[in-house]
Amino acid sequence: MRTSLSKHLNEYVLCRGWIGEWEDFLYNQTRRITILQPTIKKPDKQLLFKDQELISQEHHLNLYIKFEDLINYDTRFFELKEPIHFSGIVEHYQRKDGSEDFGICATKQSTLPYEVERLEKSVRGTIPKCSKDIDYLKNYASSKVLELLKVLMSSTECLPTFHQTYDDLVKRLVDLSVFIEDRLELINYLESYKPNRESRRQNKAFVNELKKYQKRVKSRYKGGF
Numbered sequence: 001m002r003t004s005l006s007k008h009l010n011e012y013v014l015c016r017g018w019i020g021e022w023e024d025f026l027y028n029q030t031r032r033i034t035i036l037q038p039t040i041k042k043p044d045k046q047l048l049f050k051d052q053e054l055i056s057q058e059h060h061l062n063l064y065i066k067f068e069d070l071i072n073y074d075t076r077f078f079e080l081k082e083p084i085h086f087s088g089i090v091e092h093y094q095r096k097d098g099s100e101d102f103g104i105c106a107t108k109q110s111t112l113p114y115e116v117e118r119l120e121k122s123v124r125g126t127i128p129k130c131s132k133d134i135d136y137l138k139n140y141a142s143s144k145v146l147e148l149l150k151v152l153m154s155s156t157e158c159l160p161t162f163h164q165t166y167d168d169l170v171k172r173l174v175d176l177s178v179f180i181e182d183r184l185e186l187i188n189y190l191e192s193y194k195p196n197r198e199s200r201r202q203n204k205a206f207v208n209e210l211k212k213y214q215k216r217v218k219s220r221y222k223g224g225f
Contacts, residue, residue, distance in 0.1 A: 004056035005040070005102035008090045012158055014049055015040045015104060019075065019082050020060065024067075031070065033063045037086065040104065045159045046165035049085070052161075063088075063106050072109040085162045106185055110160050112151060116169055119144055119177055126183075134187055137180055145177045 017038035024031050038061045041052040063086060065073065074085035088104035095101065123141050126133055152159075152169055159166060 002056065002058055002102045005090050005104075006092075008042070008055055009092060009102070011090050012043060012087065012107070013040050013041050013055060013090060013104065014052065014085070014087050014160060015061075016049065016083065016085050016162070017061065019078065019080060019084050021080075029067045031065050031067065032067065033084075035061045035063050035086075036081075038104075043087075043157045043159070043161070045155065045157055045161055048165055049162045061104055063104065065106055065195075068102065069108055070115070071075070072111050074109075074160070087158070087160055099179065107158075110155070110158065112148065112155065113160060113162075113164055113169065116148055116172055119148065120172060123176060123180060137184060142177070143179055145173050145180065149173050 015038050020034035020036045022031055022033040036059075038058050040055045041049060041059070042055055044052050052192035065086075070078065075082050076203075086106055088106045088107060090102060091105045092100065092102055119141065123137065126137060126141075149170070152166070152173070155166070164172075179221070
């Protein structure tokens with residue numbers, strides 16, 4: 001019996017293990033996965049998983065995941081002996097032979113860290129060359145950053161901090177918001193300037209001002225554009 005888990009009945013936990021055998025059940029669209037050597041820890045959104053309080057280390061656990069949720073699990077490849085991170089609730093159950101034990105019931109994995117990463121890559125990889133790109137930054141990306149911040153602030157302890165803490169994610173979103181503002185400021189500056197082709201002096205002044213602006217922004221954000 002997994003007695004270490006009994007003290008944490010109905011609590012949310014974070015886990016890491018290795019993928020063993022698995023079996024798909026088509027009738028309920030679920031995959032049963034045997035997780036080898038799982039490490040179970042008490043979540044703390046201010047700490048990375050590696051630094052969190054250890055609850056238990058087990059020989060194996062059976063994890064049941066809906067097909068639609070498989071893509072949300074933190075593993076490079078769904079293959080034998082690949083590491084996998086997951087979250088769940090400690091539960092008490094009875095086996096077919098009547099014996100009792102404690103295990104982990106998988107919860108729907110939070111996709112927040114992935115969403116932050118995807119948005120960041122999309123925004124920083126966008127070079128506004130047309131109205132569609134500008135519209136994306138102004139009308140989608142800006143509001144999406146605020147939406148993710150709200151979700152993050154309401155996450156309490158149910159946040160998978162396998163690679164990033166709560167503070168790490170907040171910083172990334174705040175930095176991204178400022179980056180978007182600066183990018184839109186540059187766009188507005190360029191759009192408002194109408195160079196006089198007949199005046200080389202004015203054109204040179206424009207180029208110099210643009211260089212100064214880019215230098216000022218890059219000094220604030222070492223990553224640059």
